[in-house]
Amino acid sequence: MNPCDDCAIKTLRYLGNDLDGQELTYFLLHLESCASCREHLEAEKKLSETLHRSRPLYSAPAALRDRLAAATMQSASSRTQVSAFSRVSRFPGERFSAALRSLASWRVLIPATAAIALCLAVLPNIERRVQAASYVETAVATHRSYVNGDLRLGLKADSPEQVTSWFAGRVPFDFRPLLRKLLPTGSPALAWCVTREILLRW
């Protein structure tokens, strides 16, 4: 009983449920017409059953199981001890070095550098805008106080030197009255008061 050329392997695949679709259809059709392959298939089925009945072919000796169990326990406990010991006894410097080494990898450095650069570029602008907004708010509030007659005078003087000396020590720079040329005469006080408010906010 000799199977057809490629039927020996297809028979094995069929027994292993590895044939499907068209291959399975053709194989089954072939079996219907080929007695040799049918006999071969039956013989292979019997052999498979015989082999499966004889499982397991060998059983490991009990002594071997015991030796392996002991070896495994010993290995597992030594791995646990080494791991715990390494966690407990590692120096802080070593941990720091290890952390630095992990941070020094390019995958961490590049995004971190990009984030820092972005912050350095964007934050000053944001800060300036926030400060500018506060100046505007102060100026508007002070003007409204003046309009409502709620603005108190910090100084009333006709002399620029008096104004300069009044500001001396209140501001971190040398204040010089510049608005005298711009304002109509007789009304320097408003400018000084507004300026004082702004500088105090500064």
Next chain:
Amino acid sequence: MRLRPVNGQALQKIDFNDYLDGLYGYAMVLSRNRAEAEDLVQETCLRALRAIDRLRAEGSAKSWLFTILRNIWLNQLRQRRTAPDLIELDADENGTYEPVDQAQDQAKGFESKVEREQVRDAIQQLPVEFREIVILREYEELSYQEIAGLLGCPVGTVMSRLARARSRLRDLLSEGPQAARPQEERPTTPRDKEWTGFEAEPGAANQ
């Protein structure tokens, strides 16, 4: 004998008890020597313990263990530089290692024992390449792809080798108990010469 890797990675747990009989059977068909088979299995498990971290979560622990065992055996062959001993079955081999099967009655138990011994003897008469294939496919139920990876050969080769192995095995079993005779007494044929013995494959990796 359950292991979990300690390094915290997502790796498999391996219970060697699940694979011990299979590993021992594979070692027996490779070495055909009880003491050597026990050493092979022991060394396999110890190496697996040391290399457990390398086993990926998606990998097959079974084929991994069998690969380790085979590589150890190949290394031993290379060191010995001899063909495997074909005859050295222990005198008490046939009666010692029956699987415990308390459910069968005595008659059936005796029949199955006899049948198992016949199958065992017939398999041991096969060339080593055929023995491997039969054990890995028919008893350990590894896939053709896994066997191909383990043996380092194409899937087609595995299939054709299995077909030939089964054909030889069928012949041996049909001959009955008289098939259980030493290898050297069997008449050699060109095909036997082609397959007898085993030459260590140059590319076989050390584990």
